Amino acid sequence: MSAPNSAPPRSSFRVGGMLVGYYVLCPRKAWLSMRGLWMEQESTTVALGRQIDENSYEREQKEIMLTAEAPNGTPLIGKVDWARLDAGVLHETKKSPSAEEAHKWQLRFYLWLLALNEVTGPQGEPFAGELNYPKQRRTEDVRLTNAHTERLQEIVQSLQALSRQKSPPPRREERSFCQKCAFEELCYG
Amino acid sequence: MKRPYYLFSNGRLCRNQNTLCLERATDARSPGAEVAGDRLPLSEIPHRINPESPTGGDGAPQGQSDPAEEPVATGAGRQRDEDAASQEESGAVSNSLTSDDGQPSGELTGESIPFPIESAESIYCFGEIDVNSKLVSFLSKHHVPLFFFDYYGNYTASLYPKEHLLSGRLTVEQVRHHTNQERRLRLARSFVEAALANIRRVLRYYASRLEEGTEGIEEAIRKIESIKKRAQEAEGPATLMGLEGQARRRYYRTWPTLLGGAGENFSFERRSRQPPSNPLNALISFGNSLCYSVALRQLYHTALDPTVSYLHEPGDRRFSLALDLAEVFKPLLVDRAIFRLVKTRQIQPDDFEERLGGVYLTESGRKTFVEHWDERLRQTIEHRRLERKISYERLVRLDAYRLTRHLCAPEDDPYEGFEMWW
Ligand code: SF4
Numbered sequence: 031m032s033a034p035n036s037a038p039p040r041s042s043f044r045v046g047g048m049l050v051g052y053y054v055l056c057p058r059k060a061w062l063s064m065r066g067l068w069m070e071q072e073s074t075t076v077a078l079g080r081q082i083d084e085n086s087y088e089r090e091q092k093e094i095m096l097t098a099e100a101p102n103g104t105p106l107i108g109k110v111d112w113a114r115l116d117a118g119v120l121h122e123t124k125k126s127p128s129a130e131e132a133h134k135w136q137l138r139f140y141l142w143l144l145a146l147n148e149v150t151g152p153q154g155e156p157f158a159g160e161l162n163y164p165k166q167r168r169t170e171d172v173r174l175t176n177a178h179t180e181r182l183q184e185i186v187q188s189l190q191a192l193s194r195q196k197s198p199p200p201r202r203e204e205r206s207f208c209q210k211c212a213f214e215e216l217c218y219g
Numbered sequence: 220m221k222r223p224y225y226l227f228s229n230g231r232l233c234r235n236q237n238t239l240c241l242e243r244a245t246d247a248r249s250p251g252a253e254v255a256g257d258r259l260p261l262s263e264i265p266h267r268i269n270p271e272s273p274t275g276g277d278g279a280p281q282g283q284s285d286p287a288e289e290p291v292a293t294g295a296g297r298q299r300d301e302d303a304a305s306q307e308e309s310g311a312v313s314n315s316l317t318s319d320d321g322q323p324s325g326e327l328t329g330e331s332i333p334f335p336i337e338s339a340e341s342i343y344c345f346g347e348i349d350v351n352s353k354l355v356s357f358l359s360k361h362h363v364p365l366f367f368f369d370y371y372g373n374y375t376a377s378l379y380p381k382e383h384l385l386s387g388r389l390t391v392e393q394v395r396h397h398t399n400q401e402r403r404l405r406l407a408r409s410f411v412e413a414a415l416a417n418i419r420r421v422l423r424y425y426a427s428r429l430e431e432g433t434e435g436i437e438e439a440i441r442k443i444e445s446i447k448k449r450a451q452e453a454e455g456p457a458t459l460m461g462l463e464g465q466a467r468r469r470y471y472r473t474w475p476t477l478l479g480g481a482g483e484n485f486s487f488e489r490r491s492r493q494p495p496s497n498p499l500n501a502l503i504s505f506g507n508s509l510c511y512s513v514a515l516r517q518l519y520h521t522a523l524d525p526t527v528s529y530l531h532e533p534g535d536r537r538f539s540l541a542l543d544l545a546e547v548f549k550p551l552l553v554d555r556a557i558f559r560l561v562k563t564r565q566i567q568p569d570d571f572e573e574r575l576g577g578v579y580l581t582e583s584g585r586k587t588f589v590e591h592w593d594e595r596l597r598q599t600i601e602h603r604r605l606e607r608k609i610s611y612e613r614l615v616r617l618d619a620y621r622l623t624r625h626l627c628a629p630e631d632d633p634y635e636g637f638e639m640w641w
Contacts, residue, residue, distance in 0.1 A: 065386050065389060066384070066385070066386030067386055067627075209606075219621065
């Protein structure tokens with residue numbers, strides 16, 4: 031899952047799942063990440079996340095690349111962790127549920143990409159999502175409703191505006207929230 | 220946890236599948252004698268023995284300019300000196316064995332020491348080390364920079380891996396802030412102001428421990444404060460550099476007093492770097508180049524382009540932004556390290572040797588310095604904004620982040636260089 035690493039000219043502006051998750055948590059985080067100012071490569075938690083990704087599940091289908099176009103023309107891109115196509119389920123595996131809200135939106139975003147591509151499950155039903163937290167032995171069902179789809183469209187719209195913004199949005203107010211963020215040193219150091 | 224590796228041996232550094240391997244050259248003159256002292260992560264501190272310094276080789280030292288001010292940073296490794304053979308011979312120093320408690324698992328007494336690349340944050344070569352292209356691409360792939368020092372401890376070159384985090388838009392902002400006079404001045408001034416504030420802090424810290432001579436120190440502090448005021452009105456980076464130099468000269472004049480009894484053997488007439496004319500100058504030059512390398516290493520982990528600078532003129536063959544940043548941290552990292560080493564008499568007159576009209580740290584002196592330096596970088600301090608402990612080295616990174624914020628939002632989030640708050 032990768033966010034674009036710099037905000038390119040609008041023509042090559044693309045929105046990915048992680049960026050959507052970031053935006054939901056903190057627009058500043060999304061902006062910094064679009065500018066290529068993120069440092070997650072270094073962070074051990076991310077490395078750990080990747081490991082869990084790679085080892086926790088026998089994958090049935092791994093890393094499915096999805097692309098689509100939002101109704102407003104923005105190119106969308108998604109790299110899905112793994113899926114059970116025969117059951118119509120997309121999976122996303124995460125290290126800890128501390129940013130569960132972002133994880134949910136990331137997965138909803140992928141479900142949306144499938145919907146935009148008119149991909150359905152075996153019985154023609156929309157795909158379902160499942161968030162997996164193997165360390166906590168927890169799974170969370172995620173669905174895509176009409177309200178979610180609308181919200182996703184708004185998010186894409188906002189991200190587009192954000193990518194043209196010269197300066198970053200303000201920091202989030204709650205320090206406790208930022209203390210869990212990989213960008214904390216960039217914002218408060 | 221990644222760490223710098225400090226290699227003092229002569230030999231070859233190579234890639235052996237997925238590990239790094241230091242193949243030490245054996246000392247031809249005294250077979251069996253170990254050329255230890257390589258400071259690998261987690262290893263015990265090498266003990267200093269052999270105060271007897273090797274006598275000078277007769278090759279001319281290369282690149283004697285103060286590396287922190289004029290580093291020759293090239294993409295290629297150091298050229299082998301023509302007279303390497305004679306240097307190697309005269310430089311053979313036997314040393315105590317180093318005990319080692321963990322990685323690398325290789326015996327330090329062996330001739331071939333493998334160590335995992337994943338544990339290396341950077342590698343310092345103080346000895347005569349050969350590298351080949353296979354190693355260079357291996358290091359580059361793992362983002363490990365290599366720093367070379369010559370036989371005298373002069374910093375000569377760095378092998379800086381391909382940029383991996385650069386951000387196009389940030390680079391554009393960096394350049395915009397450089398080309399716009401006013402913006403550039405704003406940043407250049409911040410570097411100088413922070414540097415002077417830190418100098419003042421160091422003076423205060425040591426002055427409070429003095430029994431006599433405090434008047435001279437107070438006067439120096441006043442002088443530096445007045446220079447700091449003038450820096451606020453300086454009209455260009457060149458003026459700022461001049462003021463900074465002036466403040467440093469005044470500051471250095473206080474050192475013999477600040478060093479007290481232990482400083483008796485360390486006179487200091489003036490700062491000289493080409494070559495260093497006395498032990499204190501040798502320490503400053505060596506420390507400054509280590510400081511430069513730390514700034515460069517830290518910049519490497521950010522999206523900043525290390526060649527675009529504000530206080531120093533960008534040069535073609537150096538990473539001048541690292542020089543800007545280093546200026547801010549020299550008082551904390553270098554100057555205080557020197558004070559500590561001299562005052563505790565860990566560094567003594569016999570740690571220096573005269574060579575070709577200059578004074579240099581002996582190999583064992585360099586080891587002592589590096590050992591303290593490495594500990595110092597890992598020392599931590601409670602950070603007020605982050606509300607957790609941050610290592611001295613990490614403070615340099617945080618400053619790079621502040622600079623990044625400034626470049627993104629100069630009005631809302633202006634850069635103020637790091638100032639010691641303790
Ligand atoms: S540290 Fe806080 S303000 Fe900064 S990106 Fe993270 S959440 Fe946003």
